[in-house]
Amino acid sequence: MSDALRFLRTPSGAIGGGIVLFVVLVAALGPYLAPHDPTAPVGIPLTGSSSHAWLGTDFLGRDVLSRVLNGGRSVIGYAAAATVLAYLVGMAIGLIAGYTRSMVDPVLMRTVDVMLAFPPLLFLLVLIAGAGTSITVLIIGVAAIQAPAISRIVRTATLEVSTRGYVEAGIARGERAFAVVGREVLPNILAPVLVDAGLRFTYSILIIASVNFLGLGLQPPNSDWALMISENRTYIQLNAFSVLVPAAMIGLLTIGINLTGDAIARSLGRSYVPRTTRSVTS
Amino acid sequence: MSAVAVEPVVRVENLCLGLQSGEPVVDGVTFSVGPGEIVGLVGESGSGKTTTALSLLGYTRRGIVVRGGTVEVGGESVLGRDRRALRGLRGNTVSYVPQDPGGALNPSMRVGDAILDVLRAHRRGGAAAESVRAALERVELGRDPRFAGRYPHQLSGGQQQRVTIAMACVCDPPVAVLDEPTTGLDVLTQDRILAELRRLRDEDGMAMVYVTHDLAVVSQRADRITVMYAGRVVENGQASDVLERPRHPYTRALVEAIPDFRKPRALRGITGVSVGVGEWPNGCAFAPRCAYEQTRCHETVPVLEETVPGHHVRCLRWMELDLQAGERSNGRAAGVAVESAPLLEVSGLEARYRSSRSGAPAVADVSFAVEQGRCVALVGESGSGKTTIGRCIAGLHVPAAGTISFDGVPIAGTARRRPLEVRRRIQIVFQNPFESLNPRQRVRSSIIRPLRVLRRLSRAEAEREVGELLERVKLPARLGERFPVELSGGERQRVAIARALAARPDLLVCDEVTSALDVSVQAAVLELLQELQRDLRLSMLFITHNLGVVACIADSVLVMDRGSLCETGTVSEVLAQPSHDYTRRLLAAAPCLPDGAL
Structure with a gap:
């Protein structure tokens, strides 16, 4: 797998990868390291840093550090699930539309245009109003918001790659569409398609946080970085840590993911192996 | 030119350009252009010809810096000037015509x-x-x-x-720099543009520096020719002199690589690959590919010496070499005139583009046959529908009407509906070598695919055959481990041919396979195709716009004009006595060498 991890050798890949790893470790191992129960009050609300609570307490007197250590899983987990789902659906639609070049293309693309015309948050609120408040609905809703734009990019990239000789050679060999797309098309559209994967992941976090903020997503007393920001934002003067630390975690994750995404996209754009001396032919 | 005493409008002296990292790109180039003179700057890709030409405009591409020398245009020094001064100069004193308008x-x-x-x-x-x-x-x-x-x-x-x-x-600038202005245009348009340039020179006395990789294009229009190789001028002289009596082995090889329908000969590609920047050998840069190389050629860089007044050559052995004797064969080495059954029969073929709003089909009522073991050339301008015919045969474009029969049996329009055996026996090689190989796959896996899919070989058997196939197209077996980006255009096209051969086809459709390649590389690829055709008894449909190529590879020719066939016949008949007006125009426009040339 050394080929696939080549992006780590670039500065932005190494730094971004390091940041992502840190945030993910905090989110994954945090619950085991947390000194207190994240939902139980441990002292007076909104005190500053103390030996008892390193990052102070929040507006209900719960330990901010414990809540930060517990609050990463949901943010990362849901946003990642929604983004991955969005890519699966978006890429499938885009590949079918771009590769078949039949009536399927305009039908799919006009549907996508209609989807794109909805204001994203409104779409999500209507969905939640209809289907109820649940994590599944939230993830599907966020994926549905992201998928149309992804499918457009995938379609354009597919249209371009489909006219290349190696794709046509596959078609002329009579291979199944699935084989041609998987072998010849998909690997060659990944670079342009994944360039903005980091941004999309960030956007998923943002939408989920917004919905949580509106009280329609994750419900208190769950600990969640986005929820923490919205709960404590009025009291920022009293204990700044309660807002800034979860915000910094989301910020770090965003920066890390974008740096990594760039590095991956760039290493995909190049060949897998360094250029060696030209051979002498014939 | 008689006007030797006249002050030249362009004077380049000892120009040295290099990459910022230090490798030289252009080394000690010296030449001058008189008023109203056309100078052809000729060389393969990577020879530094464009870099040199752009320096006349005071421009260097990103990453390239001037290391020394002077460039004077219209009596003014160009190098080291600031942007403002250059802006006044460009377009007014020296102008530029780009490759891709x-x-x-x-x-x-x-x-x-x-x-x-x-x-x-x-x-x-x-x-x-x-x-x-x-x-x-x-x-x-x-x-x-x-x-x-x-x-x-x-x-x-x-x-x-x-x-x-x-x-x-x-x-009305006194000098114009033309960077491959006709590459990518079809023959008739190219001829018109060249005539226009000649007229501009004659009427307005504009001097021109014409950059090209194709000696044939400049051979009839240029007054003088400067041949570059690996950033150095290797030969420089009056056009007729350079073409008729080349002193440098490289120039001779370039001349011999030109397919000329009036003088068909066995084309000979230049062995090896053109050296790139940073790969220059110690001695003469051409020595590794030269047929006349000696030990001393690898030790010292030869200097540019004057042979006769106005003719310079950079070769240690120019005095002793006699480069005249190029044996001239009669093109196609005695085409096997055995009547054989047609392998492919196309009748009443009509094809349309789905997007075309006008009712006119891209191809209308085309019928022809390709006999076993023969090479049929399909000639026409861009947009004449010749590529569409090739795609129909390969099963990539569904014809609107007509039938395509292979080995006597009509075959389906899409490849997927054709039996495996038919798909295996018809193979296609595409025009653009830079897009015909999957950049994410090693050469080996690109070749293994048809072995597995079309010949149902096991992985181990397929792996074994890859080396053989690469050898067949004259590439070292170790190239299998490379990715396409690491190969030159010629090497990629060879791999694409190997991929087609992997299926053991009977019919090879070659769609403009050499049009994206340098002339010297084209010659080598054509040489290979000829050999393969002979050894494997391949039938070929060779789609091209170059009549010179037709003369050296095909047995018979089909001329296409706006979607239909306007003339068919054997190569010798059609090229010697064209009956259709369109064919005559194509022939008149085809670039060829002057009569006296080597």
């Missing part, structure tokens, strides 16, 4: 305004519209008064190139 013209600017832009930069007020009209008239685009109001996308490639030429000469 479609990319060079601003798509949102009407062509009249684009020309006006150049005028405004250099001339003050007065009769601007009049000058634009005059400029368009000079390139024979003046008849329609509305022409100046068109956008580039409304013009054909040839018209676009004329607009860039009009822009280049609207301020």
Whole structure:
């Protein structure tokens, strides 16, 4: 797998990868390291840093550090699930539309245009109003918001790659569409398609946080970085840590993911192996 | 040129350019251009010819720096000037005609305004519209008064190139730099553009530096030819002298690589690959590929020596070598005249583009046959429908009407509906070698695929055959481990051929397989195809716009004009006595060497 991890050798890949790893470790191992129960009050609300609570307490007197250590899983987990789902659906639609070049293309693309015309948050609120408040609905809703734009990019990239000789050679060999797309098309559209994967992941976090903020997503007393920001934002003067630390975690994750995404996209754009001396032919 | 005493308008002396990291790109180039003289700057890709030509405009591409030497244009020194001074110079004293006019013209600017832009930069007020009209008239685009109001996308490639030429000469600069201005245009358009340039020179006395990789293009138009290899001038002299009595083995090899329908001969490619920047050997850069190389060639870089007045050569052995004796064979080595059954029969073929709004089909009522073991050439301008025919045969384009029979059996329009055996026996090689191999796969896996899919070989068997196939196309077996980006254009095209051969085909459709390659590489690929055809008894449908190529590879020829066949016959008949007017025009326009040439 050394080929696939080549992006780590670039500065932005190494730094971004390091940041992502840190945030993910905090989110994954945090619950085991947390000194207190994240939902139980441990002292007076909104005190500053103390030996008892390193990052102070929040507006209900719960330990901010414990809540930060517990609050990463949901943010990362849901946003990642929604983004991955969005890519699966978006890429499938885009590949079918771009590769078949039949009536399927305009039908799919006009549907996508209609989807794109909805204001994203409104779409999500209507969905939640209809289907109820649940994590599944939230993830599907966020994926549905992201998928149309992804499918457009995938379609354009597919249209371009489909006219290349190696794709046509596959078609002329009579291979199944699935084989041609998987072998010849998909690997060659990944670079342009994944360039903005980091941004999309960030956007998923943002939408989920917004919905949580509106009280329609994750419900208190769950600990969640986005929820923490919205709960404590009025009291920022009293204990700044309660807002800034979860915000910094989301910020770090965003920066890390974008740096990594760039590095991956760039290493995909190049060949897998360094250029060696030209051979002498014939 | 008689005017030896006249002060030259371009004087390049000991020009050295290099990469920022230190590798030289152009090394000690010296040449001059007299007023009204056309100088052809010739070389393969990577020879530094474009870099040299651009320096006449005081321009260096990103990452390239001037290491030394002087460039004087119109009596003024160009190098080391600031942007302002260069702006006054460009377009006024020296102008530039780019290779790709479609990319060079601003798509949102009407062509009249684009020309006006150049005028405004250099001339003050007065009769601007009049000058634009005059400029368009000079390139024979003046008849329609509305022409100046068109956008580039409304013009054909040839018209676009004329607009860039009009822009280049609207301020009457004494010198123009032309960077492969006809590459990518078809033969008839190329001929018209070349005639136009010649006329501009004759009427206005504009000197031109014409950059190209194809000696044939400049052979009849240039006064002098400068041949470059690996950043150095290797030969330089009067055009007729260089073509008739080349002193440098490289020049001779270039001349021998030109397919010329009037003098068909066995083409000989130059062995090896052109050296790239940073790979220059110690001695003569051409020595590793030279047929006359000796030990001393690898030790010292030869200097440019004068052979006869006005003719220079950079070769240690120029005095002892006799490069005259090039044996001339009669093109196709005695085409096997055995009557054989047709392998492929196309009858009444009609094809349309789905997007085409006009009712006219791309191909209409085309019928022909390809016999076993023969090579049929399909010739025509771009847009004549020749590629579409090839795609129909390969099962990539479904014909609207007509039948395609292979080995006596009609076959389906899409490849997927054809039996495996048919798919295996018909293979296609595409035009653009840079897009025909999957950049994410090693060469080996690209070749294994048809072995597995079409011949149902096991992985181990397929792996074993890869090396054999690479050898067949004269590539070392270790190339299998490379990715396409690491290969040159010629090497990629060989891999694409190997991929097609992997299926053990009976019919090979070659769609403009050499048009994206340098002339020397083209010769080598054609040589290979000829050999394969002979050894494997392949039948070939060879699609091309180059009549010289037809003469050296095909047995019979089909000429296409706007979607239908206008003339068919054996190569010797059609090329010697064309009966259709269109064929005659194609033949007249085909670039070829002057009579006296080697």
